[in-house]
Amino acid sequence: MRPKLKFLSEDLIRQIVDESVGILCKLGVELNNVEVLSMLSDYGAEVDIPNNHVTLKEDIIQKALDTSPKSFKLYDVSGVETNDFSGYKVHFTPGSAALNILDYHDNRIRKPLTSDYIKYAKLVNGLDHIKSQSTAIIPADVHDKISDSYRLFLSLLYGDKPVITGTFTIEAFEVMKNMQITVRGTEAELKEKPLTVFSACPTSPLKWSDVTSQNVVDCARYSIPVEFISMPLSGFIAPVTLTGTLVQHTAETLSGIVISQLTNPGAPMLYGGSPAIFDVRYETTPMGAIETMMIDCAYNEIGKYLGLPTQAYIALSDAKQLDAQAGLETGIGATLAALSGINSISGPGMLDFESCFSLEKLALDNEICGMTLRMLEGITPKEDFPTLPRLEELLQEGHLLISDHSMKYLNEEQYFPKPIIDRANRPRWIDEGSLTLGERAHRQVKESLDQYSSNSLSDDVKKELVRLMEKEAKKYGMDALPARDV
Amino acid sequence: MELLEQISISLQKGDHQKVYDLTKEAINNNLPPKEILDDGLLVGMNVISEKFRMHEIFLPHVLLAAKAMYAGLDQLKPLFIEGEMPNRGKVVIGTVHGDLHDIGKNLVGIMLKGAGFEVIDLGKNVPAENFVETAISEEADVIGMSTLLTTTVPVMKNVIELLKSKQPNGKVKTIIGGAPITGEVAMEMGATTYGYDAANAVERVKQLVGDR
The missing domain is CATH 1.10.1240.10 (Methionine synthase domain)
Known part of the structure; x- marks a missing residue:
């Protein structure tokens, strides 16, 4: 039996959805994109172009929900399926778009460079419980205007796994789409086997910028999956109650679903988000707060009720270092998210309110993900009835260490994390150097990087990716890309 | 092949x-x-x-x-002709008197046997005399003692002292182990060495008997 967690009754979910639909039909949303406003107008929405505003109608929302796909899959650069976003299946992906990286050597934050990104991409390739890359850090050694496409470029050049990404501008979409078509071969093949998910973030409360709404439209046109990242902050720019925040999150996400599905019915989407409570004491948005995690799990239930696969920024921490807080917030988040069946769990590796990435934390979190995935396997009898013969064997042999039954099921029943998780007794731990968690994680990162060889794209495809990226960089005055020989 | x-x-x-x-x-x-x-x-x-x-x-x-x-x-x-069969060594093991926790000791026994040692397991709650007499009569190379309780740690010292008095030449080595045992504890009581888990115990016993 797969263990499951629920926070909302179906009655409450219905009430939340009805309330949010009512809000969209009464208050509507601010939408700063004339093309999108015109399209919505064509479908009967009440549009006020001078004021960048649209008021939706129940039937439009229903129409969009009716065409929303219940599931979709992602495929790696070679076209092998890696992520099945359906039902209660869960997949972990690193947290996304950090401005800083925590440098292991001096334990300080700094701006990430190309070399950091390449190390990150290589590391992700070897982490068995992380099923997709995300464009986790923003390299600071390229022009701002290409920092989005450049992340995808490096991920495709060095990693095999599909990429959770996004654009910072409308213009960047074109090259990011072209890179994907280069990897797949044709537009049709890309549609058949999605390679990326683009984050699309409405602005709370109830707003869509020109860039993000256009991005939803562009992705829908090419059937590139999007994840909607609504970010209400309880008590600040959302009601203080978790239920009120959920109503607002639902309204903002539904408005995104409408834009996507009216553009291209059936375009793949994740019902996602990055809501948080607002901590009035520190004026921060704690991703590790238990209430934040509860909102995540609950909106996932709403997404499932509406028939969509889901995503959340959870399994991450607000700690500044790889400390106990980092572990506990990530561990609790991963556990709750997995039990709730959030299909794409974005978080591993991330610290400090989604602003700082740590390779060591990612390696540690991979083990947390492994434990969590083991938990989801649940408790299932495996030749356990009758157990009597097992105990007879035990009494006769004195142990079951090499019993056939043990040898058959040991690796199924028990997940063995890498030695980042300390399970040695104290003398052995001392004997092996009294390493701290950070030191063990760093050692693991180094080992993983040593094991990396290359990704599976052909040299021709890589050359074309480089050509596309160099051409894009030239547009913004960069004659050469940073060196990649790290 | x-x-x-x-x-x-x-x-x-x-x-x-x-x-x-x-x-x-x-x-x-x-x-x-x-x-x-x-x-x-x-x-x-x-x-x-x-x-x-x-x-x-x-x-x-x-x-x-x-x-x-x-x-x-x-x-x-x-x-093999008598005496020609290579012999890795003989180890007498047991949980000391006053302690009935023998899971760790059993694991050490299993691993020692696996490594080719001859193991005489005296069981649990073993009096000091038993360890020493068996080791001498069986011409064992090593006595291995375990305990889980802090209260029975001094019993190990009794065994070591009794062994010294009965066989002052130090021919029989001692190894101790168990939750309360550290390198310091082992040194203080005069044990030859200690093992922090079964694998480590086997390594240490191998060092004690040398290559054969």
Whole structure:
């Protein structure tokens, strides 16, 4: 039996959805994109172009929900399926778009460079419980205007796994789409086997910028999956109650679903988000707060009720270092998210309110993900009835260490994390150097990087990716890309 | 592949039936027993020991390999002339008097046997005299004592002192282990060494008896 967690009754979910639909039909949303406003107008929405505003109608929302796909899959650069976003299946992906990286050597934050990104991409390739890359850090050694496409470029050049990404501008979409078509071969093949998910973030409360709404439209046109990242902050720019925040999150996400599905019915989407409570004491948005995690799990239930696969920024921490807080917030988040069946769990590796990435934390979190995935396997009898013969064997042999039954099921029943998780007794731990968690994680990162060889794209495809990226960089005055020989 | 190499590889895989069959074949082919042992079984077991020491493989794999080794070794034993059979060493083990917790001690016994030692397990709640008398009468190389309780740690010291008084030449070495035991505790009471887990205990015992 797969263990499951629920926070909302179906009655409450219905009430939340009805309330949010009512809000969209009464208050509507601010939408700063004339093309999108015109399209919505064509479908009967009440549009006020001078004021960048649209008021939706129940039937439009229903129409969009009716065409929303219940599931979709992602495929790696070679076209092998890696992520099945359906039902209660869960997949972990690193947290996304950090401005800083925590440098292991001096334990300080700094701006990430190309070399950091390449190390990150290589590391992700070897982490068995992380099923997709995300464009986790923003390299600071390229022009701002290409920092989005450049992340995808490096991920495709060095990693095999599909990429959770996004654009910072409308213009960047074109090259990011072209890179994907280069990897797949044709537009049709890309549609058949999605390679990326683009984050699309409405602005709370109830707003869509020109860039993000256009991005939803562009992705829908090419059937590139999007994840909607609504970010209400309880008590600040959302009601203080978790239920009120959920109503607002639902309204903002539904408005995104409408834009996507009216553009291209059936375009793949994740019902996602990055809501948080607002901590009035520190004026921060704690991703590790238990209430934040509860909102995540609950909106996932709403997404499932509406028939969509889901995503959340959870399994991450607000700690500044790889400390106990980092572990506990990530561990609790991963556990709750997995039990709730959030299909794409974005978080591993991330610290400090989604602003700082740590390779060591990612390696540690991979083990947390492994434990969590083991938990989801649940408790299932495996030749356990009758157990009597097992105990007879035990009494006769004195142990079951090499019993056939043990040898058959040991690796199924028990997940063995890498030695980042300390399970040695104290003398052995001392004997092996009294390493701290950070030191063990760093050692693991180094080992993983040593094991990396290359990704599976052909040299021709890589050359074309480089050509596309160099051409894009030239547009913004960069004659050469940073060196990649790290 | 050469027969002896096949024996080594089958042993490493923990395939006791295959090791049994191949050893039989080697004997039938008139290969010298010492060669079968040294260049087949022991080569395989040394690989296993090294992998275990490097934490590349774990308890069950070592025990499976050990079972396979004995499947071959038991056939060779009768072929060796008395005294010619290589002997890794003899270890008397037990949980000290006043303590009934013997899981750790049992694990050490299993692993020592796996590594080729002859093990005399005195069980639990073992009086000091028993350890010492058995070790002397059996001409053992090492006494291994375990305890889980802090209250029974001093009992280990009694055994060590009794051993010194009965056999002052230090021929029989001592190793202690268990939750309350650290290197410091071992040194204070005059034990030759200590082991922090079963694998470590086997390594230490190997060091105590030296290469044979």
